[in-house]
Amino acid sequence: MSSELYEVISLAARYLFSLLGVLIVLRAFLWLRSDHLEKRRRLRHLPDTGMIGELVVLDGAGYVQDGTCFPVPWEGILGFVRSCDVVVPCIGIRKRHLSFSFEPETGLFIHPFSGCEASVDGTVLNCRTSEKAAPMVHGSCLKVGPAVLRLRIFAGLDRNAGFGQEAPSGVLPSPGATPSAPVYPGQPAPLPETVIPPEYSAPAPGYPGFPPYGQQVLPQNMMPPASEQYGGRPPAPGHISVSGSSPAPVRRRRSDRWEEDDWSE
Amino acid sequence: MSKKHNRTPGRRLVAVVMLFYFLAFLLLAVRKSSREGYILSIAVPLMIFLGTNLLPHMFKADRLLLSLSNFLCALGVLILYDTNPAYAYQQAVSYGIGLLSMVICILLVRSVFSWRLLVWPLILISLLLLALPVLWGKETNGAKNWIALGPVSFQPSEVVKLSLVISLAWFMSRRKMIPWLLFSVLCLILLMLQKDLGTALLYYMTALMLYWASAGSMIFTGIGILGGCAAAVYGYNQFSHVRRRVAIWLNPWADFENAGYQLVQGLMAIASGGLFGVGLGLGMPTAIPVYESDFIFAVICEQFGLIFGICVLLMYIALIWRGVSVAMSARRSFHSLLAMGSTVLLGFQTFVIIGGVLKLIPLTGVTMPFVSYGGTSLISSLCLIGFIQGVGSMNESDLEEDTHLAMLG
Numbered sequence: 001m002s003s004e005l006y007e008v009i010s011l012a013a014r015y016l017f018s019l020l021g022v023l024i025v026l027r028a029f030l031w032l033r034s035d036h037l038e039k040r041r042r043l044r045h046l047p048d049t050g051m052i053g054e055l056v057v058l059d060g061a062g063y064v065q066d067g068t069c070f071p072v073p074w075e076g077i078l079g080f081v082r083s084c085d086v087v088v089p090c091i092g093i094r095k096r097h098l099s100f101s102f103e104p105e106t107g108l109f110i111h112p113f114s115g116c117e118a119s120v121d122g123t124v125l126n127c128r129t130s131e132k133a134a135p136m137v138h139g140s141c142l143k144v145g146p147a148v149l150r151l152r153i154f155a156g157l158d159r160n161a162g163f164g165q166e167a168p169s170g171v172l173p174s175p176g177a178t179p180s181a182p183v184y185p186g187q188p189a190p191l192p193e194t195v196i197p198p199e200y201s202a203p204a205p206g207y208p209g210f211p212p213y214g215q216q217v218l219p220q221n222m223m224p225p226a227s228e229q230y231g232g233r234p235p236a237p238g239h240i241s242v243s244g245s246s247p248a249p250v251r252r253r254r255s256d257r258w259e260e261d262d263w264s265e
Numbered sequence: 266m267s268k269k270h271n272r273t274p275g276r277r278l279v280a281v282v283m284l285f286y287f288l289a290f291l292l293l294a295v296r297k298s299s300r301e302g303y304i305l306s307i308a309v310p311l312m313i314f315l316g317t318n319l320l321p322h323m324f325k326a327d328r329l330l331l332s333l334s335n336f337l338c339a340l341g342v343l344i345l346y347d348t349n350p351a352y353a354y355q356q357a358v359s360y361g362i363g364l365l366s367m368v369i370c371i372l373l374v375r376s377v378f379s380w381r382l383l384v385w386p387l388i389l390i391s392l393l394l395l396a397l398p399v400l401w402g403k404e405t406n407g408a409k410n411w412i413a414l415g416p417v418s419f420q421p422s423e424v425v426k427l428s429l430v431i432s433l434a435w436f437m438s439r440r441k442m443i444p445w446l447l448f449s450v451l452c453l454i455l456l457m458l459q460k461d462l463g464t465a466l467l468y469y470m471t472a473l474m475l476y477w478a479s480a481g482s483m484i485f486t487g488i489g490i491l492g493g494c495a496a497a498v499y500g501y502n503q504f505s506h507v508r509r510r511v512a513i514w515l516n517p518w519a520d521f522e523n524a525g526y527q528l529v530q531g532l533m534a535i536a537s538g539g540l541f542g543v544g545l546g547l548g549m550p551t552a553i554p555v556y557e558s559d560f561i562f563a564v565i566c567e568q569f570g571l572i573f574g575i576c577v578l579l580m581y582i583a584l585i586w587r588g589v590s591v592a593m594s595a596r597r598s599f600h601s602l603l604a605m606g607s608t609v610l611l612g613f614q615t616f617v618i619i620g621g622v623l624k625l626i627p628l629t630g631v632t633m634p635f636v637s638y639g640g641t642s643l644i645s646s647l648c649l650i651g652f653i654q655g656v657g658s659m660n661e662s663d664l665e666e667d668t669h670l671a672m673l674g
Contacts, residue, residue, distance in 0.1 A: 021576035039594070050667075066649065073596070
């Protein structure tokens with residue numbers, strides 16, 4: 001091909017290349033946006049995604065309502081500033097009080113930061129004592145500042161988190177144990193039988209149970225009668241029903257499966 | 266359903282990328298009348314198609330990251346094929362090795378559960394590798410950062426980037442501040458001894474950003490930035506080639522025939538390209554010194570124009586956006602920091618070299634990720650993408666598992 005002809009073709013092609021470049025960028029950003037929306041949609045339907053359980057406030061010392069649930073991720077920091085993964089707004093809790101990480105073999109490892117103190121089932125952890133870290137298992141109590149919280153680990157982690165390994169009994173909810181009844185607003189929280197230190201064993205006054213994340217607790221008189229809607233079975237906490245119709249199968253939380261899962265699998 | 270699936274942005278993006286490279290290589294093949302050009306015009310789009318469709322099926326790899334990184338790698342091969350075909354063939358081989366390394370990195374992230382056993386040997390090897398050029402290095406452009414082993418020469422600092430990201434992410438996820446600080450400082454000292462200040466800047470920013478992402482302490486991050494500024498002033502006073510580069514950056518036209526020649530030629534190439542470029546295969550890209558590595562962005566702007574140059578920049582931004590998104594979605598802090606470190610490293614490297622070429626900041630001798638000629642740089646960049654891909658695929662597995670569990674019962 002002569003150089004003149006090539007020059008003409010190349011000069012014409014440069015517009016096409018610019019157009020293709022712009023198209024590639026547009027497509028890439030459209031892709032990013034659609035993925036972002038898809039991720040948001042999936043997370044909306046899976047509110048427990050990335051969480052291993054929740055810390056339930058047994059005694060909020062007047063700063064946090066008793067029964068409030070704080071979702072707990074795999075790893076993170078507990079404190080009272082918003083950048084923390086678990087924010088417990090209590091006087092006496094530092095900005096960044098303790099770090100935690102979940103290991104399926106041992107449980108949720110609690111490690112207070114320097115100058116901070118916490119206790120797990122009565123074992124005091126701080127930089128002055130020999131115990132600087134301790135694991136929390138399902139049902140363990142954590143005292144941090146004036147607040148007392150209890151860990152409730154979701155079911156399904158033995159399949160999800162252990163990379164195919166069986167988690168030892170005692171860390172996760174026991175499959176053999178009698179499944180707890182579902183918890184609804186207005187009912188006391190049925191927690192598994194665990195040894196609770198005497199100072200935490202007294203029931204917290206006015207403990208309302210486990211409210212679902214981001215949802216308002218309905219008063220007892222607004223709850224539909226379980227016998228009418230679900231054939232005698234109370235509804236799971238995540239279910240939403242439309243006045244008298246059959247329950248819509250939406251928004252199942254992993255925490256629901258704790259009560260309903262068939263452990264014989 | 267299948268029609269809808271075909272209309273996803275992913276399919277269209279891959280189709281446009283394939284069309285771009287088919288036409289570009291075909292044009293060059295017609296000009297050069299070479300059989301290799303025709304082969305490349307078929308082989309490169311085919312590789313992109315297979316790479317972006319096969320790998321996601323095998324490893325749950327992110328197709329957007331793959332598409333963008335493949336586009337940028339192939340852009341490097343295209344520019345080199347136009348300017349110096351011998352370099353292009355070497356770059357294509359490095360690209361193939363890089364893809365394999367990326368797969369290994371994905372598998373590494375997915376399969377290694379105890380990084381503690383790997384981190385300490387990695388640190389030891391990294392420090393030894395960084396010490397080698399100080400003792401037996403080859404000096405290029407004022408920096409003594411190359412090692413020649415017979416016919417093969419490589420830059421150890423490019424290899425150490427990978428272990429730096431892994432080690433710092435692991436230390437920060439375990440909140441081991443002293444080893445983190447010691448390793449970072451030792452790496453920086455060895456890079457200062459090599460006079461490789463561009464890479465030292467990358468390492469420094471990566472360490473600082475990882476600290477900020479992990480600890481979130483603005484006070485110590487600010488102290489770190491101040492320390493970096495102090496080190497920059499020290500470097501300016503200590504090294505003559507740094508002073509020279511700053512002087513060139515301030516006024517390249519003062520000595521445009523000698524010291525400022527490279528930067529001036531780069532700026533003139535960008536300006537002569539205009540909005541749409543001078544046309545592929547036309548212009549004088551070889552007039553720019555080190556056009557194949559440091560100044561390849563100027564060549565892109567000259568050949569394809571400013572609009573395409575901005576598109577390339579936006580592709581890097583999309584890549585960084587996706588990397589940060591993957592890091593934010595990770596379940597474990599190590600994975601999160603690994604993806605974040607890899608993204609920060611790639612992002613800063615892009616900023617430093619493109620900023621240097623555009624005269625926004627003083628020019629440093631780092632390569633443009635994926636595009637510049639250089640096997641070690643290309644492979645290490647693809648490995649960093651492999652880390653991000655590995656973390657992304659683990660996120661995807663976790664989310665799928667969650668969806669599965671939620672649907673049970």
